[in-house]
Amino acid sequence: MATHIAFLRAINLGANRKFPKDAIVAAVEKAGFTDVATHINTGNVRFDTTLRSRAKIEAALEEAFEADRGFEVPTIVFTQRELVAIAEEAESFGHSGRHYVSLLKETPTAAAIKALQAAASDGEVAKVGGRAVHLLLGENYHEAKLTNATVEKHLGVATNRNLNVIRTLADKWG
Structure with missing residues (x-):
């Protein structure tokens, strides 16, 4: 058995994409995963599985979520170990401003990373490590061009968490 952490994209937004924590747990368990736990109601779930392929795990969860909710939930x-490494990498940046992490479904190409970094405005930096994009934003973070939407435009499916959530999950589940 191995423990994994899944991050669900675009749930609990608006009236039609509700997915309460208890329903997430039930869907994950119904899909055959065990020792399931969630953290806050933003789509963070820990579970154990005998599956070894990340792609198979994601596909099984996405199928279970769509069957339960009636809409796609990219996962x-x-x-x-990967989650802990993402949290530890953040410490090396020494950034004191707003710090968000976009978690990617696939590892990006060098060309895609270059295009993302070119999209930044002054005071914004995107640091890409594997399937994690650290968005380091300045005081004008509310006007940032580096957003999860920008990440997705250049690097593909992603979901975003603030660094505090990443650290908390790494400490709690890592």
């Missing part, structure tokens, strides 16, 4: 899975 991005990391191992405990």
